[in-house]
Amino acid sequence: MIENMVHGSTTHEVLAAVLQVRPASDCINAGQPDDPRRSSDTGPLELAVLLWQRALDPQKGTWSLPGGRLGDEEDLDLSVRRQLAEKVDVRDVAHLEQLSVFGEPHRVPGPRTIASTFLGLVPLPADPTLPPDTAWHAVSNLPEMAFDHRIIVEHARTRLAAKLSYTNIAFALAPDEFSMSELREIYCAALGYQVDATNLQRVLSRRGVITATGHIARSGRSGGRPPALYRFTDQALRVTDEFAALKPPT
Amino acid sequence: MIENMVHGSTTHEVLAAVLQVRPASDCINAGQPDDPRRSSDTGPLELAVLLWQRALDPQKGTWSLPGGRLGDEEDLDLSVRRQLAEKVDVRDVAHLEQLSVFGEPHRVPGPRTIASTFLGLVPLPADPTLPPDTAWHAVSNLPEMAFDHRIIVEHARTRLAAKLSYTNIAFALAPDEFSMSELREIYCAALGYQVDATNLQRVLSRRGVITATGHIARSGRSGGRPPALYRFTDQALRVTDEFAALKPPT
DNA sequence: CCAAAAGTGTTACGATTACACCCATGG
DNA sequence: CCATGGGTGTAATCGTAACACTTTTGG
16 A cells, blocks of 8 residues: 655545345344234345455454545546445445545544545345355444444434435335335335335325336235335435425415 | 645545625625515625635636645544634634535546535624635625536535524524524525514424523614514534424334 | 235324414604 | 514414225135
């Protein structure tokens, strides 16, 4: 590593908290096994983050966010996508947005490194094959993490929960087509509390966030009425309920 | 300027969009002179941003946000505060928060420079004496601006408007003590639309954002009942109404 | 026919907006 | 005593939460 501490010159890295709602059984240290009587066959869902384990010092053995040094002619977003593709073989990032910058002079050992952090979301059906040092971890039960990476994951979780409420950001977590029950479980996993499928349907429909496809799925092994399928109207982030209060006059 | 394009090494700057709600007459290019019959004696209020005019190329004559190169051992927030104090003599920043990072490789000429951008707020009574090349500009009527600085101001305005709705961020715009009419005008100026003082009172009181001081101001020259005075309960940012929808069960 | 899952409808509640009305002061 | 601004109260509206009830399927 080239040491280069000329005044005003710093190293810049990007770090991504890549989140996915996925079957808890596929995560390391999943949270408490919840409600055993569940609809889908895949087991309970859990909000998970992608981490790799450091094989070398500093902080050998702790878990880190994927990312790395920004290329000379590289845009920040593209750098994140490149590093996710190269280092952990993840190419299905449906949404990527900036979180904050971490710039404390000694946040990591060695030359001063400023980190731009990102939230990335991977939709449910995708299950990329990961390198051996890489794994999904339940956000509710994080391992010992390197440097300031734990805070970044917390930021990501908070941002996701907030945007689930006032944007269509769940498009980046859900499959193309889904039943309201499936979508409900995704919301429950991401938010960490129970959401009612009926009301979720009404809220998202009135805002135009989801659209019925007209397709009907087959009912599961245990019977039950076959569910109607929906899709997200847009595949890019859209704010749907901007103001919590003090709305502009109509 | 030291050219230093060693791989991975970049220059880092901070840029601040410093906003204040202030008498429109003190701003360059204030918006349309609104409603002439107004309460206060200072004239209509306007949301303004602090800019300095470039005396040299590149982009000579255009207006820039205050900021500059990050110091070697300097935290980002402190760097912003230092540069505001040194370069434009502003020390009354009541609130400072990160906006996004701009990292396109050629966003400015010369060596690659990544900019961390910030929103700063200055409360109303403060009126720092500015250097001659520096002035407040109405956000509704920005001059020709350098590089990507106009976008940054737009981000700042959007962020402020959003947070006025679900946080106590107005503490950083208002004086220590104020009547509801005064606060109403601040909200109107910052949001760009009419807000009702009665309802503003109720919303902010119920949330505990403002507290009555018990003091009563004197009525103005044109008579009228003397207004009760209030203050913000907290002098730091607090989220008061987190979820727009999909609230967690009680 | 019964259990399970999905969908529909109704009610209740909370928060905000809009607006009419009363209060206090200066001229 | 009247114009001006400040404060209080109430009704209307909107959106969501909660929950009971109906529909459709598999065993």
